[in-house]
Amino acid sequence: MIARATRAIIGRELTRMLRQRGRLLSAMIRPLIWLLVIGGGVGAMLEQHGSGDYQQFLVPGLLCMVLLFGAMLASLSLVYDKESGVMRMLVIAPFSHYWIILARTVSAAIAGLVQVLLLLAILAILGYLSLPIQFALLALGLVLTALLCAAFGMLIAVFSKSLDNFAVIMNFIIFPVFFLSGALYPLEHLPLWLKSITLINPFTYGVDLLKHALISNEAGALAPEFSIVQGIFIQIGCIIAALFVACLRFTQAPVMESLASILSCRRQ
Amino acid sequence: MQASAIECRGLTKQYGDVRAVNELTLNVADGSFFGLLGPNGSGKTTTIHMLSTLARPTVGSIRVAGYDVLKQPVQARACIGLVFQESALDRSLTVAENLHFAGALYGLDATTVEQRLAELLDLFDLESKREVRVAALSGGMRRALDIARGVLHRPRVLFLDEPTIGLDIINRRAIWRFISRLRQEHGMSVLLTTHYLEEAEGCDEVAFLRHGQLIGQGQPSDLIRALGHYILEIETDQPDYYIEQLSSELGTPVQEDERLLFAIQDEDFQFGALQQRLQHEVRALQLRKPDLNDVYIWRNQPTGKGEAA
Numbered sequence: 001m002i003a004r005a006t007r008a009i010i011g012r013e014l015t016r017m018l019r020q021r022g023r024l025l026s027a028m029i030r031p032l033i034w035l036l037v038i039g040g041g042v043g044a045m046l047e048q049h050g051s052g053d054y055q056q057f058l059v060p061g062l063l064c065m066v067l068l069f070g071a072m073l074a075s076l077s078l079v080y081d082k083e084s085g086v087m088r089m090l091v092i093a094p095f096s097h098y099w100i101i102l103a104r105t106v107s108a109a110i111a112g113l114v115q116v117l118l119l120l121a122i123l124a125i126l127g128y129l130s131l132p133i134q135f136a137l138l139a140l141g142l143v144l145t146a147l148l149c150a151a152f153g154m155l156i157a158v159f160s161k162s163l164d165n166f167a168v169i170m171n172f173i174i175f176p177v178f179f180l181s182g183a184l185y186p187l188e189h190l191p192l193w194l195k196s197i198t199l200i201n202p203f204t205y206g207v208d209l210l211k212h213a214l215i216s217n218e219a220g221a222l223a224p225e226f227s228i229v230q231g232i233f234i235q236i237g238c239i240i241a242a243l244f245v246a247c248l249r250f251t252q253a254p255v256m257e258s259l260a261s262i263l264s265c266r267r268q
Numbered sequence: 269m270q271a272s273a274i275e276c277r278g279l280t281k282q283y284g285d286v287r288a289v290n291e292l293t294l295n296v297a298d299g300s301f302f303g304l305l306g307p308n309g310s311g312k313t314t315t316i317h318m319l320s321t322l323a324r325p326t327v328g329s330i331r332v333a334g335y336d337v338l339k340q341p342v343q344a345r346a347c348i349g350l351v352f353q354e355s356a357l358d359r360s361l362t363v364a365e366n367l368h369f370a371g372a373l374y375g376l377d378a379t380t381v382e383q384r385l386a387e388l389l390d391l392f393d394l395e396s397k398r399e400v401r402v403a404a405l406s407g408g409m410r411r412a413l414d415i416a417r418g419v420l421h422r423p424r425v426l427f428l429d430e431p432t433i434g435l436d437i438i439n440r441r442a443i444w445r446f447i448s449r450l451r452q453e454h455g456m457s458v459l460l461t462t463h464y465l466e467e468a469e470g471c472d473e474v475a476f477l478r479h480g481q482l483i484g485q486g487q488p489s490d491l492i493r494a495l496g497h498y499i500l501e502i503e504t505d506q507p508d509y510y511i512e513q514l515s516s517e518l519g520t521p522v523q524e525d526e527r528l529l530f531a532i533q534d535e536d537f538q539f540g541a542l543q544q545r546l547q548h549e550v551r552a553l554q555l556r557k558p559d560l561n562d563v564y565i566w567r568n569q570p571t572g573k574g575e576a577a
Contacts, residue, residue: 001375008372016360085402088356089417091322093373094346253324260322264313264352264429 006103013107031062052222060210061183067146071112075153079160088263098247108150138213144235145206151242158249183207202238205231273298273425273457279328288314289480299455303468306477312461333424349423353430359403374421388416408439428460465560476567484567491563496531503552
C-alpha cells in the first residue's frame with residue numbers, strides 16, 4: 001500500500017518535471033554553459049601552464065550541479081506545497097506523516113537523477129565523457145549525491161515558513177554549496193578558512209566521488225582528493241542525519257497543527 | 269444501540285491562553301448525517317482537525333470508525349474522507365491524474381480507481397473534462413471534483429468543512445444530491461460544518477458550537493419545534509419601547525439592532541389583531557415559521573430560551 005503511494009508521489013514529480021519543459025531545458029543548458037564557456041576559457045589558460053584537462057575536471061562537478069538544482073529545488077517545493085492541495089491530500093492519507101518527507105525526498109532525488117542522465121547523454125554525444133568510466137561507482141555517486149541534495153532541500157523546507165525570496169535560497173545556499181565544493185577547482189591549495197568550509201560541505205564529497213568514477217586517471221592537482229570509502233560514508237551519514245531531523249520536525253504535533261490550520265485557512 | 273462513527277469525550281484544545289475547544293462530547297451514530305454549526309472561530313475546524321488526526325487534543329479521547337485516533341492515527345485516516353474548505357487538488361495535473369494520485373495514496377489499484385473515476389465523473393458531468401488540468405476548471409467543478417476525491421476510497425466517515433462555500437445554488441444542490449446518494453449506497457456517515465444553516469436542516473442531528481463549547485444539540489425538527497410555532501419579526505426605530513410593550517404578552521424577544529424577534533408558542537396566535545395595532549408604527553412586521561437560523565440565534569443568547577430541548 002505504501003509502495004503504491006510512494007510510486008504515485010514519484011510519478012507526480014516526474015510528470016510535473018516533464019511538463020515544465022522550460023525548466024528542464026535550462027537545467028541542461030546551465031551546466032553546458034559552464035562547461036563550454038568557463039571550462040573552455042579557464043582550460044585554455046591552464047593548458048599554457050601545462051595542467052591537465054580542465055573541461056574533463058569540470059564534468060563531475062557539473063553533474064553534481066544538475067543534482068543540486070534538480071533535486072534540491074524539487075525538495076524545496078515542499079514549502080509551496082504547504083499551502084497547496086497536494087499537501088492536503090498527503091496529510092490525510094493513511095500513512096505516517098514522516099513518510100511524506102521520505103517519499104518526497106526519494107521523488108526529488110529521482111527527478112534530479114533523470115536530469116543528470118539526460119545531461120550524461122548530451123555529454124556523451126558531445127564527446128566530453130572519456131573512458132575509463134567506473135560505471136558502478138558513477139551510479140552510486142549520483143544516487144548518493146541526489147539523495148543528499150534532496151535530503152538537505154527537505155531539511156530547509158521543513159524549517160522554512162515561506163520561500164518568498166527565492167533569490168535568497170539561490171544566493172545563500174545553492175551557489176555557495178556549489179562554489180565551495182571542489183567542483184570548480186581543487187581544494188588542496190585553498191586558504192585554510194576556505195578549505196575548512198569546503199570540508200564541512202557534504203556536497204564536496206559527492207563531487208569527489210564522481211571524480212573517482214569519471215576522472216580517476218587524472219593526475220596531479222586535478223585528481224580526486226578523498227578516498228572512496230570516506231565519500232560514501234560521509235554522504236550516507238549526512239543523508240540519514242538530515243532526514244532524521246526533517247522527519248522529526250515535520251511530525252511534531254505543533255508543526256503539524258500549524259500546517260493543518262494553514263491548509264484549512266480560506267484564502268481571501 | 270447503533271455503533272458510533274465518531275465518539276469523542278471531554279475534547280479540549282488549548283492554544284496558549286485560548287481554549288479553542290472546551291470539553292466537547294459528541295456521538296455521531298453510524299450512517300448518520302451530523303451538522304456541526306457555529307460562527308467563525310467557534311472551534312469547528314479545530315474539532316475537525318482533532319477528529320481527523322491532524323491535531324492532538326490537549327485533553328480528551330476520540331474514536332473514529334472504531335479506532336482510537338491518538339493511538340491508531342493511520343488506521344483512522346484510512347476510514348476517513350476529508351474535504352477541506354480549500355481545494356485538495358493538484359492544479360498542474362489533469363482531473364484523471366488527480367483522482368489516480370488520490371486513489372494511490374489510499375492503496376487503490378488503477379483498475380478500481382478507473383472504475384470509480386468513470387462513475388464519479390459521470391455523476392458530476394465532468395466526463396468531457398477528464399484530461400483537462402484542474403487549473404482550467406470552474407470553481408464549482410473543482411469543488412465537485414474535490415468531493416469526488418474525498419469519497420474515492422469509500423470512507424466510512426466523511427468530514428465536510430464548509431463544502432459549498434462560494435458555490436452557486438445549482439452546484440450546491442448537485443453536491444447535496446451526490447452526498448445523499450453516497451450515504452444511501454454506502455452507509456457513509458457525514459460530519460458537516462456549514463454557515464448555511466438551511467443546508468443543515470437535512471441533518472439527522474446538529475450541534476451548535478460557541479467559543480468551543482456545545483450550546484445545543486438535537487434533531488433539527490425537534491429543535492425548531494421546541495423554539496415555538498412562529499417567529500414574529502418587528503423592525504422599528506424604537507426597539508426598547510416595543511420590548512416593554514410586548515414582552516408581557518409575547519415573552520422576551522431577541523434583539524438584533526432595530527429588529528426584534530419573538531418566539532410565539534401559541535399555535536392560534538392572532539396575527540391580524542397585532543398587525544392592525546402596529547402596522548402604522550413599525551417599519552416592518554412579519555410572522556413566519558421558525559428555522560434552524562432562529563434556533564441558532566436563540567441559542568446564542570446569554571439567557572437562551574429553548575434550553576429545555
